[in-house]
Amino acid sequence: DTSNKVLSLVLNISALTNASVVTVKMFQQVNGTERKVYSENFVKAAQANLSVPDGLWVINGILAIHEALRVEVYSTTSESVAIAYDYMLEVM
Numbered sequence: 908d909t910s911n912k913v914l915s916l917v918l919n920i921s922a923l924t925n926a927s928v929v930t931v932k933m934f935q936q937v938n939g940t941e942r943k944v945y946s947e948n949f950v951k952a953a954q955a956n957l958s959v960p961d962g963l964w965v966i967n968g969i970l971a972i973h974e975a976l977r978v979e980v981y982s983t984t985s986e987s988v989a990i991a992y993d994y995m996l997e998v999m
Contacts, residue, residue, distance in 0.1 A: 911999060912970065913966050913996060914966075914968075914996065915964070915966060915967060915993070915994060915995040916965045918990055918991075919962055919992065920963055921962075923988065924951070924984040925951055925953045926951060926952075926953040927983045928983040929948065929949045929982050929983075931948075931979070935976050965978075966994075971999065
């Protein structure tokens with residue numbers, strides 16, 4: 908029940924297969940029940956110089972949260988690889 912500001916969340920998708928569709932979902936408690944609060948698809952670039960880089964900056968700004976924020980990442984190629992991440996919080 909601590910309120911925080913999420914200032915940044917970056918996901919490393921470099922281990923995923925090129926041209927796969929990557930789905931990022933975020934979940935948070937709403938009135939005691941976990942709810943999906945975000946879902947977006949990205950296409951991992953087929954070549955390193957195309958538009959979607961190996962890092963997804965999912966949160967780039969201030970997002971206030973009052974419960975735990977859970978993030979899931981899926982790929983259309985159903986890979987079993989670790990997704991590295993980095994985030995920055997500020998306590999409110």
